[in-house]
Amino acid sequence: MKPIRTQQRYQCDFCKKRGIKSAMNKHELHCVKNPNRVCGGCDYFKSIFPLQYRIRTKERREEIISEFKKMVSEIIFKEEPVCSGYVGISSPNESEISEKIKARWEELKEEIACPSCKLSVVALSGIAKYVHYDYKEDFLALNAELLEKEQRDEYYSQCCGDL
Numbered sequence: 001m002k003p004i005r006t007q008q009r010y011q012c013d014f015c016k017k018r019g020i021k022s023a024m025n026k027h028e029l030h031c032v033k034n035p036n037r038v039c040g041g042c043d044y045f046k047s048i049f050p051l052q053y054r055i056r057t058k059e060r061r062e063e064i065i066s067e068f069k070k071m072v073s074e075i076i077f078k079e080e081p082v083c084s085g086y087v088g089i090s091s092p093n094e095s096e097i098s099e100k101i102k103a104r105w106e107e108l109k110e111e112i113a114c115p116s117c118k119l120s121v122v123a124l125s126g127i128a129k130y131v132h133y134d135y136k137e138d139f140l141a142l143n144a145e146l147l148e149k150e151q152r153d154e155y156y157s158q159c160c161g162d163l
């Protein structure tokens with residue numbers, strides 16, 4: 001019996017994901033919890049996103065994230081004495097603000113367009129509790145749209161190549 005060399009494993013600086021160095025280097029760059037991430041999704045889907053809807057700048061992403069963070073921070077937590085003597089915590093304006101967050105999310109998700117960017121905004125702004133976002137469903141729907149467009153483009157370039 002001899003000892004075998006095992007590879008050192010690393011954990012992402014931003015989330016709990018672990019793996020070997022090369023995989024984690026790649027992951028960290030694109031990690032949805034990395035505020036300075038490089039988005040692979042934006043690039044992958046670029047041919048189907050309406051130009052005006054793409055978040056092309058880091059500044060715009062940060063603006064959206066801080067807008068949501070601000071709304072979340074406006075939720076007031078109030079301590080209340082309860083009969084057992086313990087202190088209960090209620091947030092009297094939570095449902096009102098959560099409605100505001102939901103409504104704003106519906107508007108902004110159109111602008112964000114890219115599924116990975118949407119996931120990143122949800123993860124970094126703390127609104128996961130208030131909005132429902134299904135990454136997989138969104139990704140698959142857009143991916144179907146993308147593949148259809150690529151097939152269409154290929155078909156056109158074949159039959160109209162000489163025009």
Ligand SMILES: [Zn+2]
Nearest residue numbers: 012014015031
């Ligand atoms: Zn990560």
Ligand SMILES: [Zn+2]
Nearest residue numbers: 039042114117
């Ligand atoms: Zn993106």
